[in-house]
Amino acid sequence: MRSRLLRTLLLLIFAGNSAISQTKPRARDLGVPFDGTPGTLNAITDVKGVEVGHTTLISGSGKLKVGEGPVRTGVTAILPRGKDSKEAVFGAWFTLNGNGEMTGTTWVEDSGFVDGPIMITNTHSVGVVRDAVIAWKVKRGEPDMEAYWWSLPVVAETWDGYLNDINGFHVKPEHVFHALDSAHSGAVEEGNVGGGTGMICNEFKGGIGTASRVLDAKSGGYTVGVLVQCNYGRRDQLRIAGVPVGKEIPEHPAYGDDVGSIIVAVATDAPLIPTQLKRIARKVSLGLGRMGSYSGDDSGDIFIAFSTANPGAITPKGIHDLKMLPNDQLDPLFLATVQATEEAVVNAMVAAETMTGINDRTVIALPHDRLREALKKYNRLTK
């Protein structure tokens, strides 16, 4: 059905290279005001152990021919304890609006664990990514093949069919392996990369964004990191730092409707049990609220949170010793989640670049100068 040659040719993989992302300004570099203290990288990878990898697929141009392109898509892998660990993390999830998919969540809900990577891709490639995660585990010799072993991977999606030949199924198992194998700590590439390649956010070009917060010592010094694949929102609702930026920059809207979605992963090193992580996941909604989202019917706004504390908790034998932060100490983590979500979304839009996809459709990047003008007009520009 598809030419293997084409597939090879179109594969442009931007391997995770932290140098790249550092040369681009991020939201706070442009003078957007945010509260709270970010970590060193202002990224989900500020949570020790977390690694992120992307496979980015961009090829072809012009008229859509289903199966041939143009291709504007990819896969992003988040490995809660890094790719060399086979250790699960405590986790939980929440859906603000359910027009989307995150596989594996039935067991996340009941077990309290995320056992394996969290993958994000396009809507119609969730299946291939899911089974490829199992194949990747098999390749690594993870399971005892003759024993009772199974895997229920966590794979989420947003829809890139406005720019990408989504019904051409261009994501292949090798792209999944690459995203996993190239995952790394350090800076995280943002914008038109990985699963976020063809995404649209508030009718500007969207994609991957990340941010983090570090709590003060009194609150335990924990880190909260957020990564978003940002594809939601209607231009005229967009608020940045409270400023009605969407109304200030009305030009070139993409659809005039909220047909997108957003996947949010929240990582922390705070010792939280699943009940607490579910609450963290729910608070992501408030970060989107700050941005002006109304979470439209077509949106799959699905959030997952995990804690890298308590290694060993999934070991089947013995009785486990856990650490747990009391509920009374969760507020700084809740606030950090809201703040980091807000900044990660803005970072995604700031990093993304104007893209032309199928049928020569173009989605413009959030113009940095116009963003600064809008912030200045409302006396919110910090630099």
Added chain:
Amino acid sequence: MRSRLLRTLLLLIFAGNSAISQTKPRARDLGVPFDGTPGTLNAITDVKGVEVGHTTLISGSGKLKVGEGPVRTGVTAILPRGKDSKEAVFGAWFTLNGNGEMTGTTWVEDSGFVDGPIMITNTHSVGVVRDAVIAWKVKRGEPDMEAYWWSLPVVAETWDGYLNDINGFHVKPEHVFHALDSAHSGAVEEGNVGGGTGMICNEFKGGIGTASRVLDAKSGGYTVGVLVQCNYGRRDQLRIAGVPVGKEIPEHPAYGDDVGSIIVAVATDAPLIPTQLKRIARKVSLGLGRMGSYSGDDSGDIFIAFSTANPGAITPKGIHDLKMLPNDQLDPLFLATVQATEEAVVNAMVAAETMTGINDRTVIALPHDRLREALKKYNRLTK
């Protein structure tokens, strides 16, 4: 334990009088910008049939003597189809943060109906209000006493123990009857009334607030009305219309913590089924997000939504003919919910007046002039 005389003396009931509330400015009168088109009253009662009643209890001053006062509390009743109807409405609920109570929700969840009034009071009076709602129904001859009849009232709460002798249990059945019997259509009293009497919002005086939105004809012309009992939030997080008002008015914070809660009721005349109303209830979170909330651990942020369409749907016999708006047409209702929630919270703070309660604790009202100054500083003042 308590003197009946005292109780009688302290009972100051502000009967629902629409004239009173109209003399006070509301948020948009002060120049706060809001999106969307409000209904005639900019109140939950813009949804035809909805009635609201309050019983307000204010008495005593000075040192707390448990059981004697000072008293700063009350009860608010929302009657989805008015007090003369025994007809249920389709309904659904959602919890953003669960440190609170809303009774009756197990059956709301499973039946898809709110069958009776929605009551809001203080945390330690939920029980008396609940049983009194049943007694009120019995008094009205609603049930066939010898048949299989029971009632599972919906009663929610927020905590007013900073200003009120909450452990004195001052709410009595007669106060519940009064709130129900005095419920009315028309303008809704806001601020220090009903269940909201002793409440605190973003460390300003809070209480009851309401707002509404009317959809344009193309979107069906439906009305969405919101009523909040507003007791949540930390001053330094407060945003109004995106402006960091809390930071601009740092004086006289109440606690320096988020120990409150917020109850939100959303009414609409759009023909929604319970699955859809649950989504409406969830969107309330986004309105609170706009206000800067992080929904702290101590907060009971519980929302309930109902539709006055489809009368007769609870009738036990026959097969019912329902109307249902398609999911694809929900977006204007989602947006209206977010907008009306945002405005109702601001209306609560604008209407509430400085109050001194137990142990001479004082919580200041949001100063209107300072609010205008803050909006002006950030170029957001509309008048």
Added chain:
Amino acid sequence: MRSRLLRTLLLLIFAGNSAISQTKPRARDLGVPFDGTPGTLNAITDVKGVEVGHTTLISGSGKLKVGEGPVRTGVTAILPRGKDSKEAVFGAWFTLNGNGEMTGTTWVEDSGFVDGPIMITNTHSVGVVRDAVIAWKVKRGEPDMEAYWWSLPVVAETWDGYLNDINGFHVKPEHVFHALDSAHSGAVEEGNVGGGTGMICNEFKGGIGTASRVLDAKSGGYTVGVLVQCNYGRRDQLRIAGVPVGKEIPEHPAYGDDVGSIIVAVATDAPLIPTQLKRIARKVSLGLGRMGSYSGDDSGDIFIAFSTANPGAITPKGIHDLKMLPNDQLDPLFLATVQATEEAVVNAMVAAETMTGINDRTVIALPHDRLREALKKYNRLTK
């Protein structure tokens, strides 16, 4: 409205006296086969620390006069760590069918704790019991009255209006205090006691029942105890030990419909976190399945599970050291929950005695001899 004299006269309190209950045969004494190993008492109190107290209200006879009687009702208190402890337990809840009430569950869900007693009463007395639990805590000096203290009690119900003047509101705060103050370890009174006084189960007389299971040493030696307030079910569906007992004893059905409910509390000393306790609560359904239940529309089948392990987990300060049993070791606890639920329901029916209530309505006890005959007919009698 009601005579205080009458109220005093009607108050027949069967104080918790283990001697009484021991003289009555229990289900396995009658030859009903059950799997698994019960604890010493075959009761929820086999879980160390758990105490149970009942207040039983029986008075009057003949024609219903609302507010005067006849009265056939009460209150049951389960104190997870005993009445002298102010320490919470990890907990979780589940609803199989939601036509009922269990207050406090919004915070159980979100906090992962049951903080205080679990109370069970009739449907229309939930409110008075709820507020009385707060009053009881206040009386005991639990809170710092001037600080930020509130309580969200857990109170559940089933409907006894077939036998009891339920709209007369005969449960009073003092009855609640008595149930709490008289709670004790040791044998648990079953049948027509406490909240179960006027209940009906599978159209036989129902009420309170209890049972327990002890795991073998290989599985950790943990105890699972169950207490039910049993008011559900239709005669013709009743299975006991797989035998269609309901069809074998068709005489004197109560209503010919499933208009009842069942509240189930599951206690364990196994170190489970809330996510795991939610799974335990859900398994209760399978015990009811064994009994033939179809959980009718009118039924409030609501279950709560708690673990007495991990004392101190609710303390607001510090980081807590928890113990957690791995998920892979939960199966024996799941099975014990199912088995103990099944036996507790049968115990309730075996212990309950024929009762005549309002309007001379009589509900017959499950006739022991007929039960034995039915078991014998199907070759299931063990003795």
Added chain:
Amino acid sequence: MRSRLLRTLLLLIFAGNSAISQTKPRARDLGVPFDGTPGTLNAITDVKGVEVGHTTLISGSGKLKVGEGPVRTGVTAILPRGKDSKEAVFGAWFTLNGNGEMTGTTWVEDSGFVDGPIMITNTHSVGVVRDAVIAWKVKRGEPDMEAYWWSLPVVAETWDGYLNDINGFHVKPEHVFHALDSAHSGAVEEGNVGGGTGMICNEFKGGIGTASRVLDAKSGGYTVGVLVQCNYGRRDQLRIAGVPVGKEIPEHPAYGDDVGSIIVAVATDAPLIPTQLKRIARKVSLGLGRMGSYSGDDSGDIFIAFSTANPGAITPKGIHDLKMLPNDQLDPLFLATVQATEEAVVNAMVAAETMTGINDRTVIALPHDRLREALKKYNRLTK
């Protein structure tokens, strides 16, 4: 990695042929007593419009070579309105124990619709099946490729790795297309077919089973049909018609543990809205309870229910006229769901045949004569 020749050779497709299944005895033919009245076929296809298709993959024998076989797996497709309809149905889902996968449920939950087929396969082929359902829709020209179209297929699984080379990923898109394209009304093949090919139930050979109930005219005459992919349970817990069959036939247990799962689909033509269908889905638990299940930690017990009434409800335009059965009339449907679930599980075991899979592991079929002996011993044999 895998030989295409092998793959072709191993593909033994038992096309849906109602003649085949009719020659095998079903549970009630063997004298197992069941309550209620089945439909003509005693199958999910008694609900008008429902079609079922299977692709069965059996090839190879002997030692496991990952990627080569032996293969004992397949795919089952349930099409709520038949393969020629593109019309969604109202639907809802429930998880009794979450160690499993059912994709698409986030949107089922929020939209209230099942939009497309319900697929069941093995755990490690969920992904390929999911994306292939989208490809099948694309092939059929369902979407407007250039517009905003996406699909979130419902695909569930149970684990067949005890008999099947599950990590060889033998299910391919063409197998999915075949299951869909060969779906038919009429009798449903049971036992070792489709997704059920390599499944194990109560340590006997399991697989696909189905049953139905027809309500009497007084209850509306509706039909409830159930289809199970049955892979759960521990032998010693197995009860059939209340008889401890598992204990009576202890020989040749498969694992001595509950490592399986069960997927249950419930269809009805009763006009139920999603809130009501969720309750139907939850009642499936009670059917499993009757069978003795304790729903072990390793089990993915996931249920989905849909109603074929109310065609057109998903149409994006206009306001829809729906029919809804009142909650008060749900009891016969609840009972039918419980009864049909119970019978479908027994039918799966009765139909399944002894199978030898990887590494010459053999799982015995439930011996019909021994089943009859056990029923007779406990006086439950009907013929």
